[in-house]
Amino acid sequence: DFVTIMDMKFLNISKNDLFQDIIYPRLHNNEKTYLVTANPEIVMLAKEKRDFRDMVSRADYIVPDGTGIVIASKIIKQPIEERIPGFEIMTELIGYAEENQLSCYFIGAEEQVNRRFITKIKELHPNLLVAGSHHGFFDLNDRHIVDSIKRTEPDLVFVALGAPRQDAWITKYYDELDKGLFMGVGGSFDVIAG
Ligand code: UDP
DSSP, X not given: OEEEETTEEEEOSOHHHIIIIIIHHHHHTTOOEEEEEEOHHHHHHHHHOHHHHHHHTTOXXXXXXXXXXXXXXXXXXXXXSOOOOHHHHHHHHHHHHHXXXXXXXXXXXXXXXXXXXXXXXXXXOTTOEEEEEEOSOSOTTOOHHHHHHHHHOOSEXXXXXXXXXXXXXXXXXXXXXXXOEEEEOTTHHHXXXX
């Protein structure tokens, strides 16, 4: 079930169904996935900037992150069931990855923040497989990170560069990667790093 708001096709399902029916099966089938969680700022950015719109149009799924999207859906009389915050998707996926021994790669935030985030996440999830991590201040043309991902083949790649940079990185390298769930997570590492 989908609802289109300003040309963006949002998933209209519960968080539970998003995991059970879409994300977990795709992870287990090694189906490459690009997930976008969009709030009103993202919708406006896509409306204004063609290059960003083209990036986001490559997403397999766009999830309504933010009450503004839910409100907009009600106004156009195609109500979206619930808002699914990207931060919650990330934390839930990390827990699932630990339980199921799926490996994670974490790109983004300032160097110290990224380091603190990794320390914290390993404390919270001692059995988590961390395929690798890198801070977020690098040139998008730098192949260092994509090459590292090709070598380590993570199941989940969290990209915390903020929009539009995170989507620019994901879409730039998406075609050359064979597997993984990729999602932009904005300032989430900062939140967990504290
Ligand atoms: N960031 C980064 N590289 C950059 C610009 C930003 O890694 O070149 C990081 C920044 O340190 C922060 C995150 O991206 O951790 C952006 O967070 P913000 O709250 O701006 O994103 P939003 O959640 O609003 O999309």
